[in-house]
Amino acid sequence: MFKKELEVLLTPEVAFDELARYEAILEQAGVQAGAADFVHLKRRSIDARGRQPLVRLRADVYTGPPPPDLFGPWFIYPNVKTTSDKVLIVGAGPAGLFAALRCIELGLKPIVLERGLDVRTRRRDLAAINKDQVVNPDSNYCFGEGGAGTYSDGKLYTRATKRGDVGRVLRRLVQHGATPDILVDAHPHIGTNKLPAVVQALREAIIEAGGEVRFETRVTDLLLENNRLRGVVLASGEALEAEATILATGHSARDIYELLHRRGVLIEAKPFALGVRVEHPQALIDQAQYRRSERGLLPAASYSLVHQTEVRGEQRGVFSFCMCPGGFIVPAATAPGEVVVNGMSPSRRDSRFANSGIVAAVELADLDVRQHGALAGLRFQQALEQRACQAAGGTQQAPAQLLGDFLKNKMSGSLLETSYQPGLTSVRMDDVLGPVLAERLRQGFRDFGRKIPGYATNAAQIVGVESRTSAPVRIPRDPATLQHPVVAGLFPCGEGAGYAGGIVSAAMDGERCAEAVFAVFS
Incomplete structure (x- = not known):
């Protein structure tokens, strides 16, 4: 197998025409048209610095079968329905959903608690804000399945490349229905009209693997005992206990900040x-x-x-x-x-x-x-x-x-x-x-x-x-264990805790917190 890596600049008319792009890349690779078996497009960006904008592409040309793991690995989820190792995850935004899937991969059973509605039903409350100017405090553009990013753009660009594997997050999204273009574009974007279906697929994967996702389930209190979080209390009065709780409530859950402050859990202005x-x-x-x-x-x-x-x-x-x-x-x-x-x-x-x-x-x-x-x-x-x-x-x-x-x-x-x-x-x-x-x-x-x-x-x-660019509060955590420095069993996570700033960085932080929780059970 022959492989050649190259970077090319093409006009938009060529770059966005699949056949013309294929032939142009082969020509610049010095490969006779028709001889290559595969062109793997790795990166695409717009270069508008010159008099005429061009499209910059990075590609690998293979004159033989490409390696089998070129687009993978895809993710296989074991069934955790009967496991006794349960993790509470508060919030079904990207941090919470990706934490849940990573927990499943590690053999832990996630129980995801979301104050808002599922991603489809949530639309009626968005319509109420736009048409009737009525705000539902539990279901709106910020609260509900998928979090704030679901109905406010779905941009996937992040500079937080040292916090985790960006490619891993993007591949997981593609596996659950996102366009493969996000693996290539320099500034990937799903779109608010398409992201809800991806979010729903992520939730269905969690449930199919034995995890739980509960909607209209708002946390109102904490089960604290000797500086250890034993679980949470819901608005219904139900108490849920678990060895670990991942708090991934997003940057607008002000009632959670108020709750932590009232219960004496250390938080900081940021x-x-x-x-x-x-x-x-x-x-x-x-x-x-x-x-x-x-x-x-x-x-x-x-x-x-x-x-x-x-x-x-x-x-x-x-x-x-x-x-x-x-x-x-x-x-x-x-x-x-x-x-x-x-x-x-x-x-x-x-x-x-x-x-x-x-x-x-x-x-x-x-x-x-x-x-x-x-x-x-x-x-x-x-x-x-x-x-x-x-x-x-x-x-x-x-x-x-x-x-x-x-x-x-x-x-x-x-x-x-x-x-x-x-x-x-x-x-x-x-x-x-x-x-x-x-x-x-x-x-x-x-x-x-x-x-x-x-x-x-x-x-x-x-x-x-x-005014909601990021959280105005940080919930501190130990950089080694990702647990709260005072309250054991509490894992602050994502944008709401002050450790992420967008869909991808929140998802990466959710996976990191799941891995930190796994260390507690190991």
């Missing part, structure tokens, strides 16, 4: 970031990034921006977060009386709008730690979200301002068409954000306008508030 969503016509971003009016076969263009600001002598970063090309802004509140926005994209990324969080770093020095202690960041978030709700009229309508007007601190007489279904209300965003955060965002937007033509104008509008 830095996070918040700001607004900015919405542009996707065509404006395409033109700026690709330098052509029609993008053709190229995907909807995205961007990544960062700027260092200084306000009142304090430096803080302002940066784009969760950029959603061809996407929508969605309401992500988890309780009545607050307005929170997030972004999502369908798999085709074919909306007329582009949106991105533009957020400023919030450090511990910016918080009232003296008064609120470990919950200082949470209280800061709450206050901002409640101001946003009050400013826009007390519903799920979101406060908004034309970007050019925001830079001039001028009230917008009218707003643009938007992808945000509950609707927008024109306000001075300074009244929502406060003077320091508003000034940081202005400095950031002015810099971004110099980097992307047309970006910082009234062709765009800002929508508030983007």
Whole structure:
């Protein structure tokens, strides 16, 4: 067998045509067309630095059968229905689901407790937020099977490559129905319209292997005894006991932070970031990034921006977060009386709008730690979200301002068409954000306008508030055992514990916690 590794630059017209791409790769590999048995595409990214955007591909050319494990290994789950080694997993987001599957592989029986609904039924509560502006505190864009990422984009890109095997997570997703393209694309993305089916398949695999998944099951108390967690108490009054509990509740489970604080379990305030969503016509971003009016076969263009600001002598970063090309802004509140926005994209990324969080770093020095202690960041978030709700009229309508007007601190007489279904209300965003955060965002937007033509104008509008970028609380754990440093049997996990920042990193952390739990039983 002959194998040749190569990297090629192709026009989009060739790169996205399977036959043309195959022939072009063979030609650059110096292999006669028809002689190769297989071309394994390993990486695909867009290179838009030149006058014409190109597609950069990395591929292996085989002139013989490829190795049998080229796409594997796939995962085989033993049946753990009758095992006595049980693990409670609180939360059915990516951290919880991947922790459960890894527990099964290791011979442990997971019992997954999810406060919200299954991924399909959950849709009715999302519709209620968008159409009727009614927020169900247990089932919304943040809570429910699949977690916050399921109906808010499904982006799989992560920089946390040292925390685990990214390829392993992606292969598990493909095995359960995700497109194989995620194994190739530099910025893989499933899409909010396709991810629910993958999430359902993950759950079905857990149940088929003997694990349990319980919906509408909210944890309200802890079974604590001599600094050891023996289990949890549910809203129904039922007590569940297990040797280990993986706490994977996500970054918005404020009642869990309140519970831990009330029960004297050590938690810590941590830095996070918040700001607004900015919405542009996707065509404006395409033109700026690709330098052509029609993008053709190229995907909807995205961007990544960062700027260092200084306000009142304090430096803080302002940066784009969760950029959603061809996407929508969605309401992500988890309780009545607050307005929170997030972004999502369908798999085709074919909306007329582009949106991105533009957020400023919030450090511990910016918080009232003296008064609120470990919950200082949470209280800061709450206050901002409640101001946003009050400013826009007390519903799920979101406060908004034309970007050019925001830079001039001028009230917008009218707003643009938007992808945000509950609707927008024109306000001075300074009244929502406060003077320091508003000034940081202005400095950031002015810099971004110099980097992307047309970006910082009234062709765009800002929508508030983007406040759930990450958890404002960290639940500490021992770096060696991944257990809480004081409470044995408690394994803080994923975004809600402060150890992940997205679907893939949360999934990797879930697998790590499952392996740490296995060490307890070994």
